[in-house]
Amino acid sequence: MNTTEFINRNSADFMILATIIGSVVMFGGAAVLAMGWAFRHRQFENFQQGAQSIFGPDEPIGETTDEFPRVVSDSCDP
Amino acid sequence: MATTTPLTQTDRERSALERREIDASCRVPVLYFATSAAFWLLVGTVLGIIASIKLHSPYFLTGSPELTFGRVRMAHLQAVGVGWSAMMVMAAAIWLMCRLSRVALIYPTLLVFAGTMWNIGMIADVVGILSGDAQSVEWLDAPSYVPPFFITGVGIVSAWTVATFRRRRELHVYVTQWYILAAVFWFPWLYTVAVLMIFWMPATGVIQPVVNWWFGHNYLGLWLTPIAVGTTYYIIPKVIGRPVHSYYLSIIGFWSLALFYSWAGMHHLIGGPIPAWLATASTVGSMMMFIPVIAVAINHHMTMLGSFQRLKYSPALRFTVFGAISYTAVSFQGSIEALKDFSEVAHFTHYTVAHAHLGMYGFFTMTMFGLFYYMVPRLTGREWASPTLIRVHFWCDAIGITIYFVSLSIGGWWQGRMLNNPNIPMPNIIEYLLRFLFARSLAGGLIGLGHLAFALLLVANLMGWGRQRSGGPTYFVEPAPNAGDVQG
Numbered sequence: 001m002n003t004t005e006f007i008n009r010n011s012a013d014f015m016i017l018a019t020i021i022g023s024v025v026m027f028g029g030a031a032v033l034a035m036g037w038a039f040r041h042r043q044f045e046n047f048q049q050g051a052q053s054i055f056g057p058d059e060p061i062g063e064t065t066d067e068f069p070r071v072v073s074d075s076c077d078p
Numbered sequence: 079m080a081t082t083t084p085l086t087q088t089d090r091e092r093s094a095l096e097r098r099e100i101d102a103s104c105r106v107p108v109l110y111f112a113t114s115a116a117f118w119l120l121v122g123t124v125l126g127i128i129a130s131i132k133l134h135s136p137y138f139l140t141g142s143p144e145l146t147f148g149r150v151r152m153a154h155l156q157a158v159g160v161g162w163s164a165m166m167v168m169a170a171a172i173w174l175m176c177r178l179s180r181v182a183l184i185y186p187t188l189l190v191f192a193g194t195m196w197n198i199g200m201i202a203d204v205v206g207i208l209s210g211d212a213q214s215v216e217w218l219d220a221p222s223y224v225p226p227f228f229i230t231g232v233g234i235v236s237a238w239t240v241a242t243f244r245r246r247r248e249l250h251v252y253v254t255q256w257y258i259l260a261a262v263f264w265f266p267w268l269y270t271v272a273v274l275m276i277f278w279m280p281a282t283g284v285i286q287p288v289v290n291w292w293f294g295h296n297y298l299g300l301w302l303t304p305i306a307v308g309t310t311y312y313i314i315p316k317v318i319g320r321p322v323h324s325y326y327l328s329i330i331g332f333w334s335l336a337l338f339y340s341w342a343g344m345h346h347l348i349g350g351p352i353p354a355w356l357a358t359a360s361t362v363g364s365m366m367m368f369i370p371v372i373a374v375a376i377n378h379h380m381t382m383l384g385s386f387q388r389l390k391y392s393p394a395l396r397f398t399v400f401g402a403i404s405y406t407a408v409s410f411q412g413s414i415e416a417l418k419d420f421s422e423v424a425h426f427t428h429y430t431v432a433h434a435h436l437g438m439y440g441f442f443t444m445t446m447f448g449l450f451y452y453m454v455p456r457l458t459g460r461e462w463a464s465p466t467l468i469r470v471h472f473w474c475d476a477i478g479i480t481i482y483f484v485s486l487s488i489g490g491w492w493q494g495r496m497l498n499n500p501n502i503p504m505p506n507i508i509e510y511l512l513r514f515l516f517a518r519s520l521a522g523g524l525i526g527l528g529h530l531a532f533a534l535l536l537v538a539n540l541m542g543w544g545r546q547r548s549g550g551p552t553y554f555v556e557p558a559p560n561a562g563d564v565q566g
Contacts, residue, residue: 015279019271030263031336043251044329051325053250054178054316057085058094064319066392066452066551 096180103182104173105457107189109540111169112450114197116536118161119443121204123529125154127522134515144208152219153207159217159297159438160228161200165193166446167305168235171258173453174312175239178255179246183238192234199227215276215286217294225273229266236262253328257308260336264300268293284352288344295343298437303405304335306445307374310402313448314381317395318388323380331373338366345416349425357418364416371409378402391553393468394452400476401445408437423498428514429490432483439525440479447475447532454536455551460544462552467531469554474528482521489514 038044055061129151131138139145176183183189199220206212206221213219220228239262243255272293275281281289315322322328341363348357382399389396411433414420424430451468455461462468489511496502496510538544544552 015275015281019275023267023271026267027264027340034259035333038251041249041251047325047329050250050252051315051321051328053248053252054254054312055319055321056093056097057089058091058097059316060085060319061321062319064317064388064392066317066388066394 097177100176100180100182101173101456103184104176104186107183107186107193108169108173108453109457110190110193111165111172112454113536113540114193115162115165115169115446116450116533118157118165118200120529120533122154122157122159122162123522123526125150125157125204127519127526129154130515130519130522134512134519143210149208149210149212152212153204155217156203156207156219157200160203160220163302163438163442163446164228164232165196166449167261167302168193168196168232170305170309170446170449170453171235171239171262172242173457174254174308175242175258178248178252178312179242180248181242181245183242184245185238188234189238192231192238194231195227195234196231199224199231202227213277215290217297218272218276218290222277225269225277229270229273232262232266232269236266252311253322253325253332254308254312256329256332257304257311260332261301261304261308264296264304268296268300284350287347287350288352288356291343291346292340293343295346296340299335299339299342302438302442303339306401306442307331307335307405309445309449310374310378310398310405313394313398313452314378314402317392317398317452318382318385320381320385323377323383327373327377331370331377334366334373335370338363338369342367342412342416345421348416348418348421361416361418364413367409367413371406371413374402375406390555393462393472393552393554394448396448396472396554397444397451398448401441401443401448404436404440404444408433408441411436423491423494425494427490427494427497428486428511429494432486432490435479435486436483439475440483444475444479447471450532450536454539455544455547458539458542458544459547460539460542461547462535463538463544464535465552465554467535468552470531471528471535472554474524474531478521478524478528480521481524482518485514485517485521489517 043050052061059065128139128145129147132147132150143149172183172189203220203224206224207219211221213221239258243259272289275289276286280286311322311328341360344352344356344360345364348361350357378399389399415424415430415433424433451462493507493511496507
């Protein structure tokens with residue numbers, strides 16, 4: 001192996017290592033940051049409210065949004 | 079926006095108006111992405127059927143190099159795996175993020191530009207592969223001139239999704255939003271790094287397949303799966319009007335998928351020349367995937383409990399629930415396939431092909447059809463033109479994928495057993511497989527018929543041939559007038 005090949009191979013190895021370590025830091029770091037943000041903003045505190053957040057006054061809990069007939073009681077466990 | 083206080087008519091009208099305005103703001107880009115996705119699905123279906131027929135009738139379409147098996151099969155994978163799936167993922171991400179954040183989409187034209195970039199990339203991809211420019215790297219088969227188009231397109235969509243989230247008026251982050259945010263963060267990074275390390279500054283030796291399957295498996299697990307699972311967490315509760323059974327479980331499911339899925343890719347290289355610890359770590363990661371999958375399965379089942387009768391009526395619900403059940407099945411199967419003993423038989427056989435199609439079709443595609451049936455009428459203001467065509471679509475696809483999965487699973491398993499037996503001559507194995515390959519073509523034909531029905535419905539809806547939405551949705555069957563509620 002001549003000097004140029006040695007440098008090229010080592011720079012390729014360095015790139016791979018940098019990418020792998022960078023990925024670990026970026027993925028792991030982003031997950032930690034996201035979890036920290038979620039805790040700070042109380043996203044994990046009121047699960048009941050979280051589950052209900054997709055409903056609204058026009059599409060409330062207990063009413064289907066595929067507009068099934070709403071004649072008989074359409075109960076649901078909140 | 080929970081609803082715990084008594085509602086007035088004004089509240090309802092204001093909220094309905096807000097929802098209509100949000101839908102109107104994303105109508106053009108979302109429909110553009112969704113119809114482009116449907117187009118690539120049709121292209122991919124034709125290519126898939128041709129490739130399937132060639133496996134049992136090798137003299138079919140042999141007149142041109144463009145239609146040789148190797149090229150057609152790669153073009154099929156790109157058309158459905160990158161054209162249909164990714165464009166549908168982006169349509170879902172934009173629409174769901176706007177709705178869940180309760181904000182209108184800003185600068186929709188830029189997203190149309192992003193979709194055009196992706197479409198140009200797809201045309202170059204499919205035409206390039208058929209012309210002989212493919213790269214021999216699975217899931218990254220696209221010619222070398224294609225990635226800049228994809229990176230530009232997905233970069234814009236990701237930035238827009240995050241921008242929409244940052245402008246949100248709904249303070250709670252619903253589990254679907256977690257899945258979407260994770261996907262739009264993971265995928266651009268995955269794709270850019272994979273292209274960089276395999277093509278632009280290629281790593282040497284065994285690192286290449288390692289990067290290849292790190293990308294290939296995570297393309298499914300960190301790009302397509304999060305959006306499809308997130309879609310089920312939105313569509314099922316919304317259609318039946320019932321919050322998800324355990325929101326706690328849904329959050330556990332998300333974070334455990336985020337933690338474990340990215341380990342799993344190396345199980346594609348079990349038995350290959352990679353460090354043993356890498357394959358073992360991947361097997362462990364694959365087994366840990368039982369946690370999010372069981373969490374999602376329990377949650378969906380318990381949410382649906384008491385409402386299964388509704389599957390008789392709602393197309394959106396039926397497709398989505400079919401997808402959710404397939405998710406459980408394919409994920410369990412995938413974890414088992416990562417075991418080395420099991421892999422000794424199933425690896426490199428049609429068994430793996432059956433598994434891949436259960437995931438990509440039974441789970442992902444059926445879930446996205448569910449989203450189509452729910453989303454498109456709300457964007458166009460028109461209901462679906464024909465319940466009969468929806469029935470044709472559902473049953474052709476459901477029966478088609480079942481035949482596909484069962485036939486190739488059985489055939490593939492025995493193929494693996496026979497390949498491991500040195501006393502069985504290769505021609506005997508090929509002859510044995512013919513019946514299963516015929517069944518696969520039959521299944522492909524059925525699925526193609528379903529897609530034709532779906533395409534007709536979509537064109538009719540876009541052309542305004544369905545009735546206005548105020549008249550109620552298109553059911554599979556009309557509920558009896560006095561039957562009222564259809565609770566099961």
